[in-house]
Each structure stands twice: as structure tokens, then as C-alpha cells.
Amino acid sequence: MEQARRVISVIVLNEASVLSRIAGLFSGRGYNIESLTVAPIPDSKYSRITIVTAGSIKVVEQIIKQLHKLIPVLKVYEHEDLVEKEMAMVKIPLSESLGDIEALAHAYNGRIVNVGSDTLIVMVADEPMRVGHFLEAIKRFHPKEIVRSGSVALER
Amino acid sequence: MQISGAQMVIEALIAEEVEVIFGYPGGAIMNVYDAIYQQSSFQHVLTRHEQAAVHAAEGYAKASGKVGVAMITSGPGFTNAVTGIADAYMDSVPLVVISGQVPMSLIGTDAFQEIDAVGISRPCTKHNYLVTDAKDLPRILKEAFYLARTGRPGPVHVDIPKDVTAQVALFDYSKEVELETYKPTVKGNMRQIKKAVEAIANAKRPLLYLGGGVISSGAAQLVREFSKMTQIPAVETFMARGTLHHADPLLISMLGMHGSYAANMAMSETDLVIGLGARFDDRVTGKLSEFAKNAQIIHVDIDPASISKLVNAHFPIVGDVKNVVESMMMLAKDQVDPLRYGPWHNTIANFNKLHPLSYTEEGDRLKPQWVVQRIGELLGDDANISTDVGQHQMWTAQFYPFSRPRQWNSSGGLGTMGYGFPAAIGVKRADMDRISVNITGDGSILMNIQELMTAVEYNLPVINVILNNNFLGMVRQWQTMFYDKRHSSTDLSIQPDFVKLAESFGGVGYRVTTKEEFDAALKDAVEKNVVALIDVVVARFENVLPMVPAGGSLFNMMLEYKDK
């Protein structure tokens, strides 16, 4: 069956065990999680969880239904027409060319955000695929550490 | 009113009109037990193992239609209960399970008898709670009962730290449950229902496929009427036994792995499956790609996640079976011609004639199927029937003449050996006027044998009929058929003296080898009205047939097994 990448948003009650319920559902039923982000929705008692997963249409339908079945879940959307962004930060030795790094970051909606005594940190925020491209390109500056945030998404 | 957390538990149970709970005390739950001691509104039944407490609550819930309640302590008390909780989850049994937990200040310190109970119960409950403040307790307990019984029913676990049971707070149980994120759909979509009824009116070979949801939603009577009005024949899943009366001419039988040939053939030949509260379990469907190949599928279920999970539904209808069937009947009255299915009835009658459910007598050896049938002849509608897990369970599902919903009580989804006896105790407690029989195996009965003591203490006389084949029979059958007769660790030749065992607890025991002895023993056990073990020596190598080998197609049944 055709496996495709899917982005699912889940609006959940902001309570102690809710994340483990979601994560447990994925692991218990053998669904995979590519990335998962979670943060409270301002001025509400809800949080939004954005999950990137891969599966056939049938599997994703099941995931959505099973998510709905969890008591603290308010809404589940599978995004079709969405704006999706991800952030990444990369730590690079100071010995590399600052100007070149700045220029590269700029092309991916980013900039240098911190300069320490012997490393700097550059961040970008862009579509996940483009973040991937950036991380390819940054390799030549000998990155020491990389962190990706996972996707967040909104319906258009 | 300002009361302690422990008293809140009592008040909540009273407000929920609970008349009995099943449990086992220990350190972390002692405050609640102290409050139980000081009340007289409900009975506490002390089982002799926490697993049994939960099974008893399940049996009580299934027989009564109410929410069953079990109470246990932290750590080992809770872990002992997990099998019961998982069993209730798989079979959608409404339960509230209340456990003690170590005090809040000790949580996370690997304290004595501390275990992450909500972490363990999460995947096997409908929902669970760790109560961190007594002021939340009234709301949580009310939600727990509400969640357990509404929507697709299931077990709800409430874990209460010991200091929370001592904490005093305001108790107000009058607030309605308010769960923005939980609103089960009970009324089916009318447009879909109309389309479904049109499909029924146009079908030539429609078939009702009845699942346990028909019984739990209280729709059995309605389904009987629906089937009668439309003259549509029905097959029942294992969980749905008793939905139609055994003598109803429209009831074909049970379908699935050990279903009847006619039921499985009907499913293979039908052009329209009307699935009501059934979930297309792998033990029912056999090979999925071959299942009901010629049919369109109507699937009515309260749980949207059950619909099109395994078999794609052409007419998915989310809703309570009772509501949906009610709507269907209104439309079907004018639209469905009950006379048009004559040829289909003939086809099914032929299937039935070709290979009826049967067994062969062999001299004086008692056949287990005979024993099941005989219990049916002698007790029939007067008995509620529970079972354990194994061959005896399948023979009971095949051969007992069930006459009403909630008469049948067995562990379907989890297949838990040890379920039958404690569950039958719960059934007895729910329906004191009927005889509670547990048809069990020589393996299974030993998995909760300590409950003899509970049955004696609380005067809940269960008649355990042990179909004793000196084997873990169902596993032995698979070893015989698929593992070249290597009977690895399934020979139970070494046995206790079941008669003395029963007597030592204050019950009665019988060892039976002939039909006459069986009749006499059963009659005597009914008269004595104390817990009984009837140890029936049956043919050792009998197999459960017919059989769809795992992963095979329903229409490809093994009808007999010839020893090579």
C-alpha cells in the first residue's frame, strides 16, 4: 500500500497525562511518529499537538479515529492544504566564515542567533524539506550539533 | 459537605446506586476500607485474589447491565488486577476500578508497594485518572461512572493516593458531567440509515451479523423483532450468543473459527451483511480478503474506530445499535418485503442439513458436547452460563440452548483462563434467582480456584462443571493438528482430587463418569445450593469442530479431523 507522509494536528485538553496517551497510542498500535511537537494554545485550556507520521490512507484513517477515541482529545485534523514550518538550530565552530554562514542562513529564513567564545549558533525556520536542504548545505561548515524542532502546521 | 476522600468514595458509590463491590484491601486503600466498614448501603465482597475481584465485577456488570465496581490496593494489588481490567477492556465491559496509591509525597520514589498504576492501565482502560487532590474526587468519580457506561462501554480506572483519601474537601456530586471532548454519537445519521434500508430492500441474500454490542446496548429484543418483521436470517458472534432465541428459525448459529458450517457459508454467500455491534474480529472473519466477498456491508457501531477498521463498510453508521435499529424498523416496515428471501432461506436450510453442528457418541465415554447439551436440557433458561477458556468454552458456545441476552458470559477478546469462576460469582450476585453455572476445564479452574472460599463465605453458590480431559485441551488440539502431535506441556494427567478440594472449602464435589451420574450430580448440586465442583471425566482427545484454521477462509472449514 502506498505510504505517504501525513501531518496531523490534535487539539487536546492541557492535562498531565495527555502526551503519554498519544505517544502510547502510536507505540501500542505500531504507528510511527516522525516528529511530534506540543505547546499550549494561548488563553485556552487546550494544547495543540502536531504529529508527522507516515502510512497508507487506511492506516492514517485508523490513527485519526483512535486519536478521537481518547477522552481528552477535542479535535483531530489531517492537513491537506497547510502551511507547515519547522525550525532548526546548528552549532558551528567560530573558525568558519561568519559571512558565508549568515548568507546561507538568510536563504532559509534564518540568521546567526548566538556567538560564543568558540562556537556560534545559527537558526533557520522554513518548510521541513527546505530545512533538510539547509542541513545538507551547512555540513561544509563542520556543524558540531544540530537540533530540529519538528513540524508545526496550520490549515490555509 | 466537607468530608474525607475516603468518605467521598463511599458517597459517590451510594449516589451511583451501587449495591455491591468486589475487592481486596491493603495499605494504600485502608482509609477507604475503614469507611466501607462504617457504612451499610452496599455490600463488599472479599474475593481471594484481585484478578477475581475484577472478573466478579465483570460478571456482575454483564448479567445486570450496570457498572461493576472493583477495589484494590496499590502495587501488587493493582498488578494482580490488570488481567481483569484488560479483559473488561477487550470485551467492552463497564467497570469502575478504584485502586489505592502510595501518598503523593512518595510517588516517584520507588516507595513500598508503589507502581505506576495509571501508566500500566492506560492501554487497557477506556480512561484513567490519578487523583492528586480530594477536591477533584467527586468530579472524577462521576466522570468515571459516566465514561464506563456511555458510548462504547469499558473499564475506567481511578488511582487514589493514600493522603488524598485522608484529605478533607467539599463533596458535591450534583454537578452534571461536563466533558467537552467526549460526546459519543448515539443517534445514527438518518441519510445513511435510509440508504442502508434501501440496500436491504434490494438485497437478495441479506444477513444479520450480530455482535456483543447488541446485548450491551440493550437492543436484543428489538433485533429479534427486526429479524422477524423482515425475515432476515442472522448469525451471532461468540459475544452475541443469546441475542436470538436458540429455537428462532431465523437464527443460523455462531460464525467464525468454531462457528457452524451454515453460519460461515451464509456469510460467504450473502450479498448484504448487516453488521450490528460487531467488530469483525480475526476469529470471526478468517482470511480478510475472502470474507463476505460477495457482499456489501452495513456496519452499525457506537465506536467509529471499529467501522472500516478491518473490513471496508459501504454503509457506515455510527450510533447506538438500539437507536439505529429503531430507525431502521420504521423505514423497513414499508420498504422491505419479508417474502422475497424465500430462496435464500432454502439455501441456508440446505447448508444446515449438509453439515449440522454435531458430535459422535463413543460407547460409554462421556462426550463433552453431550454434557453441555444436557445442562441445557436440565436447566435451560433457569441457568446463567459462564465459561473459562478452551475447548469447553467453544463447545458451550456451540451447543448450549441460549434463550435470552445476558444469559451467556465468557471472556471473548482476551481469552482469559481463570475468568469463569469469579465471573460466575458476580453473575450469581446480580441474578440470585437463577442458577449460576460455570462450564470450565481442568486447566482453567485451577487459575482462580481460591474463589471457592468467596462463594462459600457470601453464599453465592456457583456450580462449576469441569469438562475434565486431563489436558490443556485447546492447545493440545492445535498440537495434534498443526504440531505433529508433540503435546508439549499440555498433559494434565496429574490432578487434584476435585471432590475433596471442594469439600475442604465447605462446598460439594462430585466425580462423574456416566450420564446417570452426571444427571444425579447436577440435580444434587442444584438442591444443595452451595458452591459445587462437578468433575466430569470426558473423552480426552475430542476436538472442537468444525474449524477454520487460523488465517483460512470461512468457506473452507475443516469439518472433521481424521487421526493419521
Ligand SMILES: Cc1ncc(C[n+]2csc(CCOP(=O)(O)OP(=O)(O)O)c2C)c(N)n1
Ligand atoms: C491465562 C491464560 N493462559 C494461557 C492461555 C492459553 N490457553 C488457551 S486454551 C488453553 C487450555 C485450557 O485448558 P482447559 O481449561 O483444561 O480447557 P480445555 O481446552 O481442555 O477444555 C490454554 C492454555 C489462556 N487462554 N489464558
Ligand SMILES: [Mg+2]
Ligand atoms: Mg482440559
